Amino acid sequence: MSAADSSFDSHRPETLAVHSPQPEIRGSRPLGVPLHQGHVFAFETADAMAEAFHSTDTFLYSRMGNPTVRALETAVARLEGGAAALSYASGMGAINGVLLALLSTGGHVIAQRCLYGGTYALLTDLAARWGVDVTFVSGTDPDEVRAALRPETRLLYLETIANPTTRVSDLPALIAVAREAGVPSAVDNTFASPLLCRPIEYGADIVVHSATKYLAGHADVLGGIAVFKDEELYGRVRHYAVEQGAITDPFAAWLTLRGLQTLPLRIERQCANAAGLAARLAGHPAVAAVRHPALAGHPDHEVAARLLPKGGGGVVSFDLAGGREAGRAVVEGVRLASLSASLGDVKTLVMHPASTSHRQLDAAALEAAGIGPGTVRLSVGIEHVEDLWADLEQALEKAI
Numbered sequence: 001m002s003a004a005d006s007s008f009d010s011h012r013p014e015t016l017a018v019h020s021p022q023p024e025i026r027g028s029r030p031l032g033v034p035l036h037q038g039h040v041f042a043f044e045t046a047d048a049m050a051e052a053f054h055s056t057d058t059f060l061y062s063r064m065g066n067p068t069v070r071a072l073e074t075a076v077a078r079l080e081g082g083a084a085a086l087s088y089a090s091g092m093g094a095i096n097g098v099l100l101a102l103l104s105t106g107g108h109v110i111a112q113r114c115l116y117g118g119t120y121a122l123l124t125d126l127a128a129r130w131g132v133d134v135t136f137v138s139g140t141d142p143d144e145v146r147a148a149l150r151p152e153t154r155l156l157y158l159e160t161i162a163n164p165t166t167r168v169s170d171l172p173a174l175i176a177v178a179r180e181a182g183v184p185s186a187v188d189n190t191f192a193s194p195l196l197c198r199p200i201e202y203g204a205d206i207v208v209h210s211a212t213k214y215l216a217g218h219a220d221v222l223g224g225i226a227v228f229k230d231e232e233l234y235g236r237v238r239h240y241a242v243e244q245g246a247i248t249d250p251f252a253a254w255l256t257l258r259g260l261q262t263l264p265l266r267i268e269r270q271c272a273n274a275a276g277l278a279a280r281l282a283g284h285p286a287v288a289a290v291r292h293p294a295l296a297g298h299p300d301h302e303v304a305a306r307l308l309p310k311g312g313g314g315v316v317s318f319d320l321a322g323g324r325e326a327g328r329a330v331v332e333g334v335r336l337a338s339l340s341a342s343l344g345d346v347k348t349l350v351m352h353p354a355s356t357s358h359r360q361l362d363a364a365a366l367e368a369a370g371i372g373p374g375t376v377r378l379s380v381g382i383e384h385v386e387d388l389w390a391d392l393e394q395a396l397e398k399a400i
Helices: 011-019 046-052 067-080 091-102 117-130 142-146 169-178 231-244 250-260 262-280 302-305 321-332 365-368 385-399
Strands: 084-088 108-112 133-137 152-161 185-187 208-210 224-228 287-292 314-318 349-351 376-381
Touching: 067 084, 067 224, 067 250, 084 108, 084 231, 091 117, 091 152, 091 185, 091 208, 091 224, 091 231, 108 117, 117 133, 133 142, 142 169, 169 185, 224 231, 262 287, 262 314, 262 385, 302 314, 302 376, 314 321, 321 385
Parallel strands: 108 133, 108 152, 152 185, 185 208
Antiparallel strands: 084 224, 208 224, 287 314, 314 376, 349 376
C-alpha cells in the first residue's frame, strides 16, 4: 500500500502500527541496490504462492531467495562469466554446499595437496565419516590427475592461487583432463578474484569464493558464493542449498555489493604492493624463501604469467630462517599490519599458518603442502608500500 492508501483509514492504531505503508517510487530509481531485509513475501492468490515454491524467479522466503542476495549472485556470476550463482553465509558454507551436493558415499574426489585448511579438514572428514575417497595431487601435473581418475571420480577440486603457498594451478591443463573423463571441476578463486582470473574461461564448472575476503574487502562481512557454468549444475546444487539453509543474510549481501564497486581499484593496488614487498623480502637476511607469483623465481611463474596477466594477487608467503620462533617474532612485532586470521582486507594482515589457518594438518601434511614452521602469510592491503616495508623491516629485525 502507498502512504495515500485509503483502505486502511478505518483501522485502529494497533492495526496501523503493524501494517506500515510501503512507498512507491515514481519518476526516479535508487542508484544503489536496495536492502530487502524482510525474509517473507506476500501473495495475492493461493496458486501464486504455491507456484513460488517451485520457482527461482518469484521471491517467497529468503532462505529460498531474496532480491538483495539475488543482486549479489547475479553480479558475481556476471564477473566470473557464469550462468548463475548461489550465495552462502560464509566461504566454508559455499564449499560445504558444493561438496555435499555433488558427493556421496563411495564417491571419489581429486584435490590439490595445498588447500585452505578448512577445505582440507572437510575433505578428510568426508573420507573418515562418509566414505568419500580423496586423492591429493600437486595441482601442477596433468598426468597426476589422469592417473588418479577412477570410474567413481565425481569432482576435481583446485585453488587458483593456493593458500598460503601461492602456488598457481595450471587450470587449463588440469581441467582438460577431468573434462575428457566427464568429471566436473570446482575452483576456489578467492585469492585471485574474478579481476585476475576467471576459471570458467579455462573450463571450470564451478567457481567458489569466500566473499569475506576480496569481494567484500573491508573486514565487515562474512559470506561465500558459488558460481556455476550452466543452469543444470546450478539447479542440482541449489536444491541442497535451500534445504541446508546456509544462506547469506541480506545485509551481508548488501555490504558485499558495496565492496564490489571498489574491487578493481583495491586489487590493482594490492597486487602492486604485494609484488613490491615480495621483491624486498627476497633480499632480507632473515628470510629464507619468498613466494609470490610475480617473482621470477616462483615455481609457477610461467603459469601465472598466462593465467594472471593483471597481477599475482595480494598475498605473499615467506619462510623465516629462524623457524617457528622467528615467525612468532615477526607476526607479533608488526605495528602497522595486524595479526589477523583473514585476508583480502584494505588493511595489511599477517599470520602464522601452521598454528592457525592450517592447524588441522599434521606435520607430514604441512610438509607435503609446503608449509614450514617459519612460514608467514602476508595479506597486503592498500596502504603506501613504503610504510608497509618500514613496518616489516622493523619486525624482521626481531627475527635475526
